[in-house]
Amino acid sequence: MELFHHDLNINFLGMRKISIVISAILLAVSIWAIAVKGLNYGLDFTGGILIQVNYQQPVDVGDVRTALEKAGFRHAVVQSMGGTREISIRLQPPKQMGARKESPDKVAGDVSKSVLTALQAARPGVKLAQPPDFVGPEVGQELKTSGISAAIVVIIGIMIYLWVRFEKRFAFAAVASEFHDTIITLGIIALVQREFDMTVLAAVLAVIGYSINDKVVVFDRVRELFRLTRKAETAQILNRAINNTLSRTIITSVFTAITMASLYLFGGPAVHGFAITMLIGILVGTLSSIFFASPMLLWLGVSKKDLMPVTRENPELARRP
Amino acid sequence: MIDFPRWKYWLVGIAMVLGLLYAAPNAFPPQPAVQISPNRDARIDATLQQQVTADLAKAKIPYQSITIDKNRMLVRFANTEVQLQGSDTLRLALGDHYTVALNLATTVPHWLQAIGGRAMPLGLDLQGGVHFLMSVDQDAVLKKQQQRYLDDIRSILRQKQIPYDAVSQSGNGVLAVFKTSADRDKARGAISLDATDLNLADSRTPGGGYALTATIKPEVLQKLAQTAITQNVTTLRNRVNELGVSEPLIQQQGENRIVVELPGVQDTAEAKRVLGAVATLEYHAEDESVNPQEAARTGNVPPDDRLYYTKDGRPVVLKKRVIVSGDELVDASQGYDQQSGLPDVNVTLNSAGARKMLDFTTQNVGKRMGVVYIEQTPEVKMVDGKEIRTSKTTETVLNDAVVQGVFGKKFQTTGLSQQEAETLSLMLRSGSLAAPMQIVEERVIGPSLGQDNIRKGRDAVILGLALVLLAAAFYYRLFGLVADIALVFNLMILVAVMSAIGVTLTMPGIAGIVLTLGMAIDANVLICERIREELHNGSTPLASIRAGYEKAWSTILDANVTHLLAALGLITVGSGAIKGFGITLFIGVSTSLFTSVTMTHAITALIHGRRKKLKTLWV
Numbered sequence: 034m035e036l037f038h039h040d041l042n043i044n045f046l047g048m049r050k051i052s053i054v055i056s057a058i059l060l061a062v063s064i065w066a067i068a069v070k071g072l073n074y075g076l077d078f079t080g081g082i083l084i085q086v087n088y089q090q091p092v093d094v095g096d097v098r099t100a101l102e103k104a105g106f107r108h109a110v111v112q113s114m115g116g117t118r119e120i121s122i123r124l125q126p127p128k129q130m131g132a133r134k135e136s137p138d139k140v141a142g143d144v145s146k147s148v149l150t151a152l153q154a155a156r157p158g159v160k161l162a163q164p165p166d167f168v169g170p171e172v173g174q175e176l177k178t179s180g181i182s183a184a185i186v187v188i189i190g191i192m193i194y195l196w197v198r199f200e201k202r203f204a205f206a207a208v209a210s211e212f213h214d215t216i217i218t219l220g221i222i223a224l225v226q227r228e229f230d231m232t233v234l235a236a237v238l239a240v241i242g243y244s245i246n247d248k249v250v251v252f253d254r255v256r257e258l259f260r261l262t263r264k265a266e267t268a269q270i271l272n273r274a275i276n277n278t279l280s281r282t283i284i285t286s287v288f289t290a291i292t293m294a295s296l297y298l299f300g301g302p303a304v305h306g307f308a309i310t311m312l313i314g315i316l317v318g319t320l321s322s323i324f325f326a327s328p329m330l331l332w333l334g335v336s337k338k339d340l341m342p343v344t345r346e347n348p349e350l351a352r353r354p
Numbered sequence: 355m356i357d358f359p360r361w362k363y364w365l366v367g368i369a370m371v372l373g374l375l376y377a378a379p380n381a382f383p384p385q386p387a388v389q390i391s392p393n394r395d396a397r398i399d400a401t402l403q404q405q406v407t408a409d410l411a412k413a414k415i416p417y418q419s420i421t422i423d424k425n426r427m428l429v430r431f432a433n434t435e436v437q438l439q440g441s442d443t444l445r446l447a448l449g450d451h452y453t454v455a456l457n458l459a460t461t462v463p464h465w466l467q468a469i470g471g472r473a474m475p476l477g478l479d480l481q482g483g484v485h486f487l488m489s490v491d492q493d494a495v496l497k498k499q500q501q502r503y504l505d506d507i508r509s510i511l512r513q514k515q516i517p518y519d520a521v522s523q524s525g526n527g528v529l530a531v532f533k534t535s536a537d538r539d540k541a542r543g544a545i546s547l548d549a550t551d552l553n554l555a556d557s558r559t560p561g562g563g564y565a566l567t568a569t570i571k572p573e574v575l576q577k578l579a580q581t582a583i584t585q586n587v588t589t590l591r592n593r594v595n596e597l598g599v600s601e602p603l604i605q606q607q608g609e610n611r612i613v614v615e616l617p618g619v620q621d622t623a624e625a626k627r628v629l630g631a632v633a634t635l636e637y638h639a640e641d642e643s644v645n646p647q648e649a650a651r652t653g654n655v656p657p658d659d660r661l662y663y664t665k666d667g668r669p670v671v672l673k674k675r676v677i678v679s680g681d682e683l684v685d686a687s688q689g690y691d692q693q694s695g696l697p698d699v700n701v702t703l704n705s706a707g708a709r710k711m712l713d714f715t716t717q718n719v720g721k722r723m724g725v726v727y728i729e730q731t732p733e734v735k736m737v738d739g740k741e742i743r744t745s746k747t748t749e750t751v752l753n754d755a756v757v758q759g760v761f762g763k764k765f766q767t768t769g770l771s772q773q774e775a776e777t778l779s780l781m782l783r784s785g786s787l788a789a790p791m792q793i794v795e796e797r798v799i800g801p802s803l804g805q806d807n808i809r810k811g812r813d814a815v816i817l818g819l820a821l822v823l824l825a826a827a828f829y830y831r832l833f834g835l836v837a838d839i840a841l842v843f844n845l846m847i848l849v850a851v852m853s854a855i856g857v858t859l860t861m862p863g864i865a866g867i868v869l870t871l872g873m874a875i876d877a878n879v880l881i882c883e884r885i886r887e888e889l890h891n892g893s894t895p896l897a898s899i900r901a902g903y904e905k906a907w908s909t910i911l912d913a914n915v916t917h918l919l920a921a922l923g924l925i926t927v928g929s930g931a932i933k934g935f936g937i938t939l940f941i942g943v944s945t946s947l948f949t950s951v952t953m954t955h956a957i958t959a960l961i962h963g964r965r966k967k968l969k970t971l972w973v
Contacts (some may be wrong), residue, residue: 238932281725
């Protein structure tokens with residue numbers, strides 16, 4: 034079966050003005066979402082206390098939130114854990130409790146006790162599902178920094194490799210697309226306020242790997258076509274490269290998306306964030322391989338002579354008549 | 355004809371067999387069990403087996419089997435719930451003589467175990483248990499060392515009879531003030547000879563005195579910090595053993611944190627109690643005028659003495675006066691006696707301790723001296739509905755020995771077996787541990803949640819695999835089927851490699867496996883697309899196959915190397931979930947390079963290679 038005709042020739046580069054404008058808008062919205070709405074950091078990053086409670090009767094999340102606010106616990110993140118009776122509450126310890134310089138595990142115990150009292154006052158029949166989990170804020174801060182440095186190390190490593198194997202313009206175009214894909218993926222997560230936890234961070238870093246994979250395949254074809262054709266315009270070459278690899282780009286994305294969808298559907302809540310983020314990243318990465326990376330190459334002014342293998346003068350040959 | 359080298363067929367065949375063999379242990383789910391190991395003089399034998407059988411029967415707890423393996427007994431249960439009941443019952447019944455620990459007994463056949471086959475250990479999220487992250491207070495380490503150098507410098511000055519105005523702590527070091535610069539010069543000479551770990555700098559005090567600032571060298575500070583962590587890890591490991599957890603994870607994370615993961619444990623309070631214990635050491639003189647057996651029997655002990663017991667229950671009467679205490683002990687290490695070659699323990703004291711030890715040993719050669727290990731474990735009791743925090747103190751004599759000569763700063767304890775020497779040096783070190791720790795992260799994962807996660811993870815892997823297999827076979831027909839075989843083997847080899855190097859399987863790891871499945875097929879997509887392209891360009895089927903593999907290879911290599919770089923970044927910088935995911939991705943991408951290219955090429959060559967004339971390709 035073939036979904037794509039083999040001499041398919043869509044003028045993707047011709048759409049570059051529109052596609053780049055769309056990319057720019059998406060980037061702007063994403064940066065706005067990340068800056069203004071912010072990422073909904075999970076316990077891993079914020080530090081704080083996670084309390085899971087069970088109600089005997091179904092309960093409304095809003096009611097729980099009101100009960101907590103009444104008792105002075107502001108900014109608590111209240112979420113349902115699937116059913117209507119299990120609720121998870123994430124909060125920072127109130128200042129007066131944190132300030133007493135007690136060990137964090139004692140504070141966690143105290144806070145969970147007073148939260149439970151507050152909830153019971155509003156509605157009896159509630160108990161702790163398990164001892165409270167907590168993460169020191171310092172640990173969370175460290176994770177954030179190490180996450181960012183992981184992303185930077187990965188991007189720089191990839192850039193060096195592409196610089197050596199291809200050429201510097203390819204490295205720049207790839208890294209620009211990396212930032213493009215990562216920021217838009219993060220932007221969507223921020224926009225829908227999906228909880229950003231460790232697994233989501235892992236997925237974002239995996240998106241970097243996935244998206245570079247996609248770009249390299251297209252770039253590889255660009256390099257090959259440049260070397261094969263005697264004279265051709267850069268835009269033409271780029272277009273042919275995208276078209277030749279289009280089938281592969283989309284089929285691979287579909288295959289990977291299938292696995293991530295099954296992970297989302299069957300893997301349970303622990304990997305929901307991961308699967309969703311990957312799905313978003315796959316979509317963004319695929320589109321940017323087609324519409325964003327090659328226009329970048331064109332603008333950076335890549336040309337045939339940048340890619341010709343360096344021919345070394347062979348003295349042995351020169352001496353021959 | 356496709357010329358595919360014969361050795362590559364062999365390579366592919368061997369990889370398939372090895373993958374199958376070493377992935378197989380994971381198909382045997384471990385069984386919840388309780389492990390009983392002896393303490394002190396207790397023994398594992400048939401009598402114990404009878405007792406255990408009787409105890410379990412009395413409590414009406416069904417078990418599946420009891421086996422004795424070397425020096426431990428394993429009682430297997432049907433599920434974790436019964437296992438927990440069983441372990442509680444046995445712990446109560448067997449008391450202090452045995453350590454009762456939760457365990458997951460392997461059900462892997464013996465012949466597989468014999469060739470090194472083992473299942474991947476499961477992470478806490480798949481098994482249930484408690485997770486702690488502890489932060490080591492490095493300031494306290496610094497303070498302690500500062501105090502130690504302060505004492506050292508004072509005693510050096512006193513020894514060399516150099517007059518000084520004051521010696522005090524300042525900032526990161528010690529400040530000594532002298533009246534004349536000549537005194538200071540003398541002091542500098544003496545200190546730099548004795549305490550090589552210090553940087554010395556001159557300055558003038560506002561009052562006109564001559565000041566000498568001694569700061570601990572940065573590299574020494576760094577080493578101290580690392581030693582503190584290592585020591586704490588050792589101590590924690592010791593204590594966790596007492597808790598009876600069969601496969602605890604205790605390791606350093608970052609610069610000053612320690613992760614403790616206790617699979618199977620559900621009671622955080624009990625775990626915290628044991629982890630939070632404080633231990634110290636004291637050297638006492640032995641009172642040899644009293645018969646310890648007699649004293650133990652009658653309870654008559656002179657007012658200056660106290661009766662202690664060794665670990666194996668032997669009474670020892672020691673004087674109450676402390677010669678040297680644990681905070682004066684700098685280091686203890688196991689070594690070998692230079693003359694006899696027998697194992698011994700080398701102890702180093704700080705100057706203050708050395709002086710006291712010197713005073714004592716000068717007068718007491720030929721007499722006995724004992725080391726007491728004091729451990730305080732905090733306890734929380736409920737009295738009249740209120741929490742009462744108390745602490746339980748246990749004091750045991752680690753060792754008592756005859757003072758053979760006069761010594762101060764460094765001395766050896768001999769007459770020990772290898773095992774005893776190792777334990778003693780470890781206990782001495784952990785007793786001298788003075789870096790307090792705080793729990794900064796705490797998580798509990800219930801065992802049922804773990805079971806649930808395993809089932810969901812397995813479902814996701816199987817379904818993801820099945821869908822990709824179908825899609826590939828549908829889209830690329832025969833070549834898709836070949837890719838499918840390679841994909842199944844990729845999963846198998848990935849699991850085999852992870853099992854063989856002992857990667858702990860976690861939920862993010864499973865996500866990594868599923869993702870790898872999707873990514874591994876990419877190489878085949880590249881190859882198949884290339885072959886189709888070649889066919890469209892008018893090449894013959896066999897030439898298309900050859901060109902397809904050749905041309906796709908450089909693309910596959912570039913794409914996978916960049917992907918491996920990304921995975922490597924995850925491993926080196928990330929921790930916890932990210933690291934587990936990165937490791938899986940790295941192994942998965944590497945194995946897929948082999949299965950997707952070499953393995954499919956071999957199979958394709960096998961199918962098409964023998965036919966001289968190939969008309970059509972099913973791609």
